[in-house]
Amino acid sequence: MRVTNYFYELPEETKESIYLYEYNLILSKEVEIIQLHRKRSIVYEMKNKGIILKKFLSEGKGDNDIYALLELNSSPYFPKIYAYKKREFLFVEKVNGKTLSQVLKEGITNNELKEIVLKMIEAKKDMMNVDRYDFDFKFEHIYWDTENSTLKWIDLGACVKKPIGYSEEEKKKRIEDCINQVKQRFAKYGYSLLDNLEGL
DSSP states (O other), X not given: OEEOGGXXXXXXXXXXXXXXXXXXXXXXXXXXXXXXXXXXXEEEEETTTTEEEEEEOTTOOOOHHHHHHHHTTTOTTSOOEEEEETTTEEEEEOOOSEEHHHHHHHOOOHHHHHHHHHHHHHHHHHHHHTTEEETTOOGGGEEEETTTTEEEEOOOTTEEEOTTOOOHHHHXXXXXXXXXXXXXXXXXXXXXXXXXXXXX
16 A cells, blocks of 8 residues: 555544455444445545545446546645555545535526636646546536635546647637536536636
8 A cells, every 4th residue: 555645644543444444344334335336436434534535346447536536736726635555445625515416506696607617627627737637527527616616527547648638729629628518518407607717
């Protein structure tokens, strides 16, 4: 198992729980299953610790999550990664807020919507700057914390790296494609103000 610099910021008790997991000593009462992809992964929440454990199954061992989060560790738009073992598991920050789908269903102000979209674009730029593209882009993977006005992009299992890198022209086109996708999806929820957003 390897740990990142963020690991050392955790409370001692949490660090000990993570270390013990590698030796199959973590107690079942410490974790709760919150998502199950039968062949790809099991996602657990470490109770009262603000940490998610993702355990890879037979068809989910591509390690894109791990490598993408390591490369994006300085971006504020992606969860912190604390520890990992390639092809086995990773421990990441539990994000706050609600999925973008939930937020839109409940209703949102124009100003807040604009802020979300601009931060999504910044997140996409950060992704493209490390030559990665998320081929499984969903509003369910975008979390918005209204109280703190923070956006987090999760589940990077299909965030694939292009070996030869993206040209500046390709990056621009990918970002434009993303903006168009976002406009179409917002329209499904009854939001059409994006045409009036400056710079989009």
